[in-house]
Amino acid sequence: MVADQLEISGIVRNEPDGSVYIEAQGKLSELETFIEKIKTSPTPSGKVEKLVITKIPPIDYSSFQITY
Structure with a gap:
């Protein structure tokens, strides 16, 4: 995953409207x-x-995770 390669932490999730939300x-x-x-x-x-x-x-994110 690109985030792991770049040592980015945070979250990503698909939103009901089809968009993607990312905190990095x-x-x-x-x-x-x-x-x-x-x-x-x-x-x-x-x-x-x-x-x-x-x-x-x-x-304080410790990794990059997919949330739902």
């Missing part, structure tokens, strides 16, 4: 790479049409 934390350079990889996903189901980035207070 890590070093700034790794976060920038993570965002670029998300934006350029090669799979049709991973196509990014809109990206909204919001800073939130840090949460």
Whole structure:
């Protein structure tokens, strides 16, 4: 998983409206790479049409997990 390779921690989940919600934390350079990889996903189901980035207070995530 890209997040693991970049040592990004946080969560990802599919929302009822079809969007994907991600909370990610890590070093700034790794976060920038993570965002670029998300934006350029090669799979049709991973196509990014809109990206909204919001800073939130840090949460003590120990890994990157899929939540439901």
